Each structure stands twice: as structure tokens, then as C-alpha cells.
Amino acid sequence: MKQNSGSRLSFSEAFNLPLAVDLHTAARAFGVCPATAYKLIRLGQFPCPVLRVGGCYRIPTSLLLRALGIEERPIYAVDLEAGVEYAARSHRSHLPRTEART
Template identity: 75%
Template structure:
């Protein structure tokens, strides 16, 4: 196998991964080609935990993200828009009862 299996994963794409990923996806996250990933596994030098399930390799996403320096998942992967922000719950002013200037 030569070359990468696609562009490196972006931050938002990494946060949308399932509980475990295949070796190609993990290799993409690290920015290496699948052949290099297989070689690192044979050398017991892959940067995170690798599970052998049947004849395939699976990488738990939590270990993958931790190896990439992503310790916690944010509540929102994308910033909220201003108009989507919730109203201030402590704002008790009612425009109908405000005083009118005399």
C-alpha cells in the first residue's frame, strides 16, 4: 500500500467518530499511510492501544483522541451562532410594564 488513505482528519470529524475505528481511519488521524500503521503495529510501536478482533484491527476512539492530545470532548463541536444563544434567564423585565416618560 502506498500513500495516505485520504486527507488527515479534522477536529470536528475526529469528534464524530464511533466508539472504535478501523486501522485506516486511525492512520488518517495520525497522518500516516496504512502501510506504516501496520508496520508500527508489528513493531509494537503504534501510538495508542490496538485491539485485534478476528482478523482485523480496531482502535478505541478514546485512546486515539487521547494520543492526539484531545482529552475531553467539547459540548459543541462547532460554535453557537449569536441568534441561537438562549435568552438570559435572569432578565425579568417585561416591556409592557416598563414606565413611560412623562
Template identity: 70%
Template sequence: MSARSGPPLGFAEAFDLPLSVDLRTAARAFGVCPDTAYKLIRLGRFPCPVLRVGRRYRIPTAYMLRALGIEERPVYAVDLEAGAAHAAQHHRISHHETEAPE
């Protein structure tokens, strides 16, 4: 059995993942080595759906998090601030576009 690809993923790292991850990242999330992850896929026993893209495997992050018992992404204050800033910028742009020229 080969060593893990790194330490298990923490919550903060898991929530910053892209829409899909490679098999090594998914293996880290489940706390298994990549060789075990490949074996589970071959046996049809990987804990979440796996996509085959060419010669590589991709795991949809939403399915992976759900299999880990994480149903919802927590909301952090920084997320709320970023969302508010985006909404304010969008409001300024749309308000500017609807103003009639003088």
C-alpha cells in the same frame, strides 16, 4: 509506501467517530498511510492500544484521541439543546407514568 486513505481527520470528524475505528481511520487521524500503521503495529510502536478482532484491527477512539492530545470532547450548543430536549422528554414520560389514574 502507499498513499494515505484520505485527508487527515479534522476535529469535527474526530468527535463524531464511533467507540472504535478501523486501522485506516486511525492512520488518517495520525497522518500516516495504512502501510505505515500496519508496520508500527508489528513493531509494537503504534501510538495507542490496538485491538485484534479476528483478522482485523480496531482502535478504541478514546485512546486514539488521548494519544493525539485530545483529552475532552468539546461541548457545542447543539449538544446542549439535544440534551435538554432529551431530558424534557424523559421528564414528561416519567411524570405521566407516576400520575394516579382518576
């Protein structure tokens, strides 16, 4: 699969998604360009189930996250970001002084 030249979704972005997303957002989550995502759908090989609504593709967020290996969502994405920041601070405080400054 070809890598997407745009930015990938961060964890906090992924946890703040609506109940269903468009194909471009799902492609970003998987790190592929939208053209590759359309091709995978045509081949029946997209990594998660895709719904066709009118002329648009929609991907249920719960299925998208499950395909990415994310089984549980935090209550709030802000909690996740705070946890990451706390872990980073905690890790730096346990490093020897010479490593903590770099």
C-alpha cells in the same frame, strides 16, 4: 513516518467517531498511510493501544484521541464547529479594516 496522501481527519470528524475505529481511520488521524500503521503495529510502536478482533484491528476512539492530545470531547461536534466559526468572526471584527478585508 510517511505522510498519508489522503485527507486527515478534521476535529469535527474526530469528535464524531464511533466508540472504536478501524486501522485506516486511525492512520488518517495520525497522518500516516495504512501500510505505515500496519508496520508500526508489527513493531509494537503504534501510538496507542490496538485491539485485534478476528482478522481486523480496532482502535478505541478514547485512546486514539488521548494519543492525539485530546483529553476532553465536546458534547456535540456541531458545538465545536460553531465555536470555531464564532472565534473566526470575532477575530476578523477586531482587525483593522484593511486587514479584515483580506
